[in-house]
Amino acid sequence: MELRHFRCFIAVAETLHFGRAAERLAMSQPPLTVAIQQLEQRLGTRLFERNSKGVRLTAAGQAMLEDARRVLGQFEQALVHARDAAEGISGHVRIGCVGAMLYRGLPQALASYQHDFPAVRVTVSELNSQIQVTQLLRDELDVGFVHTARLPKGMQRQLVVSEPFICCLPADHALAAQPRIPLSTLADEPFVLFARSVSPDYHAAILDVCAQAGFSPRLQHEVRHWLAVVAWVAQGLGVALVPKAMSQSGVPGVVFRPIDNAVAMSESYVIWREDGATPVAGHCVEHLKQFFNEHKRATVSQT
Missing domain, CATH: 3.40.190.10 (Periplasmic binding protein-like II)
Incomplete structure (x- = not known):
């Protein structure tokens, strides 16, 4: 049984006329008749009653029609999905x-x-x-x-993104009121850092920028996410250097300030x-x- 048998069956079932069904399918009537006969032989029952008054569906034909439509519809949908996937649009x-x-x-x-x-x-x-x-x-x-x-x-x-590191301070920090932060003023502060094991590049970048300012940061806490860095600073547990984008995080209890003469980029x-x-x-x-x-x-x- 092939999909062409379903197409032929559906066309005859919807027109109840072999000639009009053949026209719809752009084929001659004899191959259509053969296809219906093959389908009936495969099922072991008649799908249509044919007499001088015309063509009508048998009970078996009526039972099969919706299933045949569904199968054919699923196949057509599968073709659409396959084409869309090949073109990268699904x-x-x-x-x-x-x-x-x-x-x-x-x-x-x-x-x-x-x-x-x-x-x-x-x-x-x-x-x-x-x-x-x-x-x-x-x-x-x-x-x-x-x-x-x-x-x-x-x-x-x-x-895709390149932006400077900025300073993240507790809101009540002594330097919070300054518009810009000289990095060297943080030399004695406890730092919250992005863990080396999670992002060695970021960890190294922060150590390097501190070294350029003449000090090695006093590592107090290492965490695994930038939001966690900001959250720990908000609790007064240290200061941090974070990507500028983190100033949009909306975490209360912190302020973000640009760093004087900062050259490191996130x-x-x-x-x-x-x-x-x-x-x-x-x-x-x-x-x-x-x-x-x-x-x-x-x-x-x-x-």
Whole structure:
């Protein structure tokens, strides 16, 4: 039994006329009659009563009609899904991101992508940079947003955000009223740092910028997320250097101040595998890259 048998059956059942059904299917009547006979032989029962008054469905034919329509409809839908998946406009994209991307345009980028491609299912997992790299290599993620530019062979990256580190202080700190913070004034302060094990690049960048100011930070606490860094500072447990985007976090009890003569930049990259990406994942990467490129151009034009 083939799908053509269902098409022939449905056409005859809806027209109750072999000639008109053949015209609808753009075929001659004899092959249509043969197809119906083959279907009836396969089922072992008649689907149509034919007499001088015309054609009508038997009880078996009536019972089969809705099922035949459903099967044919599912097949046609499967063809549409397959074409859409091949063109990258439907399917599933698995995205990983570091927490700071919440404040670096990723929600807006994903909203833009979902608006343009509503048939794509997007799932997002918050993961540190190293875990994202591992999961991309294992084909457990399609796209990542990370803090590191150091990637293994077979992976590509594009810079999406570059912004300065700023100082995060408890709201009641003695330096909180100053518009800018000379970094050297924090030499004796306890620091809350991003854990080296989670993001060695960020950990090293903060140590380097402090070294340029002539001191080694007094490490008091190491945490795994930028929001946790800000939250610990809000509790009066230290000071921190954080990406500028974290000033949008809305955590109460802290203030954010620019650092005098700061040269270190906080950077985020979109990363993906060179090969093995599905069409929908590759299409998503291109859309996200374009979104962040346009966002950077808009930001530059405003400054």
